[in-house]
Amino acid sequence: MDIIVVGLSHKTAPVEIREKVAFAADCLHDALERVRVGDAVPEAVIVSTCNRVEVYAAARARDEGVEQVVRFFAEYHGLPLEDLRPHLYVYRGPEAVRHVFRVASSLDSMVVGEPQILGQVKDAYETAAAGKATGLVLNRFMHKAFSTAKRVRTETAIAQAAVSVSFAAVQLARAIFGSLEGKSVLVIGAGEMCELAVTHLVENGVREVQVTNRTLARAEELAGRFQGRAVPFEEFAYHLPEVDIVISSTGAPHFVLGVEAVRAAMKARKQKPMFLIDIAVPRDIDPRINDLPNVYLYDVDDLQSVVEQNKKEREKEAEKAERIVAEEVESFQAWLRTLEVTPTIRALRERFDAIRKAELEKTLRVFGDGLTAKQRKSLEAMSQAIVNKILHEPTVYLKRAAGDRELEVSVEAVRRLFGLEEGEDPESKELRS
Amino acid sequence: MSVWMLKGTALVYLLAAVLQLAYLVTLQPGVRTWAQRITWGAFGLHTLALVVRFIEAGYTPVTNLHEALSFFGWCVTALYLLLQLRYHVPSLGAFATPVAMVFVLGATMMHGEVEPLPAALQSWWLPVHVGLLFLGDGAFAVAAAAGVMYLLQERQLKRKRLGALFRRLPSLDVLDDLNYRCLTVGFPLLTMGIITGALWAQQVWGTYWSWDPKETWSLITWFLYAALLHGRLTVGWRGRRAAVWSIVGFGSVLFTFLGVNFLLPKLIPDLKSLHIYTG
Numbered sequence: 138m139d140i141i142v143v144g145l146s147h148k149t150a151p152v153e154i155r156e157k158v159a160f161a162a163d164c165l166h167d168a169l170e171r172v173r174v175g176d177a178v179p180e181a182v183i184v185s186t187c188n189r190v191e192v193y194a195a196a197r198a199r200d201e202g203v204e205q206v207v208r209f210f211a212e213y214h215g216l217p218l219e220d221l222r223p224h225l226y227v228y229r230g231p232e233a234v235r236h237v238f239r240v241a242s243s244l245d246s247m248v249v250g251e252p253q254i255l256g257q258v259k260d261a262y263e264t265a266a267a268g269k270a271t272g273l274v275l276n277r278f279m280h281k282a283f284s285t286a287k288r289v290r291t292e293t294a295i296a297q298a299a300v301s302v303s304f305a306a307v308q309l310a311r312a313i314f315g316s317l318e319g320k321s322v323l324v325i326g327a328g329e330m331c332e333l334a335v336t337h338l339v340e341n342g343v344r345e346v347q348v349t350n351r352t353l354a355r356a357e358e359l360a361g362r363f364q365g366r367a368v369p370f371e372e373f374a375y376h377l378p379e380v381d382i383v384i385s386s387t388g389a390p391h392f393v394l395g396v397e398a399v400r401a402a403m404k405a406r407k408q409k410p411m412f413l414i415d416i417a418v419p420r421d422i423d424p425r426i427n428d429l430p431n432v433y434l435y436d437v438d439d440l441q442s443v444v445e446q447n448k449k450e451r452e453k454e455a456e457k458a459e460r461i462v463a464e465e466v467e468s469f470q471a472w473l474r475t476l477e478v479t480p481t482i483r484a485l486r487e488r489f490d491a492i493r494k495a496e497l498e499k500t501l502r503v504f505g506d507g508l509t510a511k512q513r514k515s516l517e518a519m520s521q522a523i524v525n526k527i528l529h530e531p532t533v534y535l536k537r538a539a540g541d542r543e544l545e546v547s548v549e550a551v552r553r554l555f556g557l558e559e560g561e562d563p564e565s566k567e568l569r570s
Numbered sequence: 571m572s573v574w575m576l577k578g579t580a581l582v583y584l585l586a587a588v589l590q591l592a593y594l595v596t597l598q599p600g601v602r603t604w605a606q607r608i609t610w611g612a613f614g615l616h617t618l619a620l621v622v623r624f625i626e627a628g629y630t631p632v633t634n635l636h637e638a639l640s641f642f643g644w645c646v647t648a649l650y651l652l653l654q655l656r657y658h659v660p661s662l663g664a665f666a667t668p669v670a671m672v673f674v675l676g677a678t679m680m681h682g683e684v685e686p687l688p689a690a691l692q693s694w695w696l697p698v699h700v701g702l703l704f705l706g707d708g709a710f711a712v713a714a715a716a717g718v719m720y721l722l723q724e725r726q727l728k729r730k731r732l733g734a735l736f737r738r739l740p741s742l743d744v745l746d747d748l749n750y751r752c753l754t755v756g757f758p759l760l761t762m763g764i765i766t767g768a769l770w771a772q773q774v775w776g777t778y779w780s781w782d783p784k785e786t787w788s789l790i791t792w793f794l795y796a797a798l799l800h801g802r803l804t805v806g807w808r809g810r811r812a813a814v815w816s817i818v819g820f821g822s823v824l825f826t827f828l829g830v831n832f833l834l835p836k837l838i839p840d841l842k843s844l845h846i847y848t849g
Contacts (some may be wrong), residue, residue: 294737312727315741407806410742427728431809439730446732 138274138473139199142233143206143225144184144191147247150224158214158221160185162264169270172209177201180275184240184261186254188247193237195274199229234278234469238462241282242289243296250295250451255286278469285465292461295454303334305443306414306435307341310382313412313433321345323380325373325394326387327355330416332362334384339363347380349373351387377402383413385421394422400429414440478535481548484557485531489524496520531555572623572631573682576640579619580678582612583643583671590663594738602660609667613647616674620644627684630697632704635831636680641700642827643673645708649755653712659740659748665715695770699763703788706759707823710795713752714820717813720745724810746808749816753802757795764788783834784845787826794819 145155160168160183172181172192180195192210196202207225211218228236239245241258262279265271271279290296307317314320320343324331327350335346346365349372350356356367368376377383377398387393394413403411408431415422415436427434435443497520501513508516531551538547551557589605620641623631631637650666653659723739726732739745767785768778779785798815801807807815825833830845 309727311741312723312736313742315743404806408808409806410809430811433727435730442730443732450737 140233142228146189182265241286293454317342320381322382325385327359328386378405575619587667587671594664632700636682639677646670649708699766703763709756716748717816720813791822
């Protein structure tokens with residue numbers, strides 16, 4: 138068995154193509170049935186998101202499997218094969234394993250490290266597993282993909298680096314305050330950008346939200362969404378000493394918050410740190426405020442530069458992640474190879490057991506009723522012991538070969554030595570004879 | 571014997587400091603585990619070396635520079651390990667263990683022979699007075715380490731350049747809190763150390779306070795930390811100011827400890843501290 142991947146993504150296909158080959162959730166079961174028709178591809182998972190459509194499959198023969206899946210893509214969506222082919226990529230064996238592990242770990246995503254993809258792949262797998270479209274190989278394979286993604290997440294900082302402005306604001310707030318539990322935020326101006334940033338802050342533990350706006354009704358509306366309270370615009374400076382975080386995005390052409398107001402507020406709050414985020418252009422908050430002790434002011438450009446620095450950091454972490462993926466690919470391939478060994482060992486056992494039983498039968502017939510039950514039992518035990526002892530070495534040899542690159546050679550040698558015909562099940566052989 | 575043990579201990583400290591720094595660079599949990607184990611190992615070995623020294627000398631080994639440096643290093647490590655048990659600040663080790671290592675290495679370079687104890691020091695005041703002061707100084711050393719970490723982190727946040735250290739250091743709040751806790755441990759110890767010193771002085775010299783340079787400087791140190799503590803509690807001295815202040819305070823600690831012995835006699839030859847007994 139081999140893993141194969143056929144698919145297309147934002148890297149190879151424009152959205153016009155992607156939307157044509159996407160699979161709706163309700164037709165996935167049907168699609169999984171159709172892609173597995175016949176013998177070549179016994180197990181399959183279909184991942185269909187807005188950025189990628191991919192089929193992961195376990196194939197008995199790589200090339201036949203790939204051909205079948207490619208044809209399935211075209212036929213299922215009624216597209217000419219030659220239109221589709223330039224956008225499709227195909228991976229076989231270790232390359233395919235690596236690809237899926239990278240996808241699950243979010244290394245192949247448009248925004249590297251974004252967390253959604255793992256959930257999407259998990260859903261895709263659960264759908265396939267529920268429809269019994271997966272078996273021994275893909276079950277193991279997909280779980281390995283998930284554990285690889287988890288390792289990447291915990292052992293590298295790839296997911297930690299905030300690559301959007303509002304996440305960068307949360308990251309900075311954490312660096313200043315440690316935990317955001319119980320911290321309070323004042324929102325000046327009720328713009329959409331503010332709302333997003335406040336949402337992230339609240340998700341991270343910020344409790345109290347105050348909103349102020351020139352039109353109080355807008356402030357009340359936004360405050361209502363966070364169970365906060367609205368503050369009249371003329372009075373917001375009075376509330377400054379109570380707040381740890383200020384987010385401002387008014388459309389005012391001049392500063393709405395000056396140095397003196399913040400200096401006074403800091404004195405009143407005994408210099409407890411304050412973090413101000415100015416996402417307005419033109420700016421709302423006097424930049425000189427950043428020079429006050431224990432006050433940290435970030436404007437849009439500052440946040441953007443934090444995002445850029447994070448992206449660089451993330452690239453470094455991506456290298457670490459690739460190493461983890463490579464390790465996991467190696468470990469999965471090793472398991473896949475033992476799979477080839479297992480049927481061989483089973484065939485070997487069954488072969489010997491058949492011989493043993495036949496010979497035992499003959500011997501017992503010679504003795505007829507001349508043996509006590511106890512004697513019969515010990516004859517049987519002896520034959521069993523002989524078989525076990527003889528089979529011990531070849532079994533150990535095969536299991537040890539499981540880690541080898543030359544595995545196929547070893548397996549073939551054993552098969553020839555003991556007359557196990559290539560690729561045949563012992564049961565079907567018995568049926569024939 | 572104890573001198574050789576201390577040399578071995580110094581090597582273990584060196585290894586511990588290297589591992590703590592390696593953790594700061596690599597952030598590998600495995601490196602951290604070993605860094606902590608080796609630090610504990612160094613501390614254990616050091617404790618043993620001190621006990622052996624005590625048995626060899628027959629008195630509390632804090633009377634010459636070799637012994638004092640060694641004991642100072644021990645106090646810094648003890649305070650670091652104690653705090654480490656209560657607070658989760660993994661990067662602190664990279665700043666605290668090198669300080670301890672420098673002291674212990676310094677100790678191994680000093681004349682380490684056991685000398686007969688001067689009569690003036692033959693008192694149970696010796697372990698009490700010196701023990702309190704050095705433990706307090708250990709706390710101040712860790713406070714200064716936290717202060718340095720605070721300044722590094724704060725600088726990055728103010729300048730909006732988040733370097734490699736940014737992710738490796740804890741939040742400002744945690745560092746400020748750590749600094750404060752060390753202060754609340756160190757200051758009472760320093761105060762009691764000075765008081766016990768005065769009581770002892772009354773017994774042997776017949777006067778509580780004689781404006782000996784060591785006394786003067788420990789008083790200066792005391793005022794520095796008292797001011798910091800007062801500022802923190804009443805007017806909100808915190809963050810950067812508190813960090814700088816605690817580093818300055820530790821500078822004063824070091825001067826009281828070493829400068830009075832080495833620098834002052836050179837600057838003002840007539841002024842000889844009563845606290846200097848041996849090389």
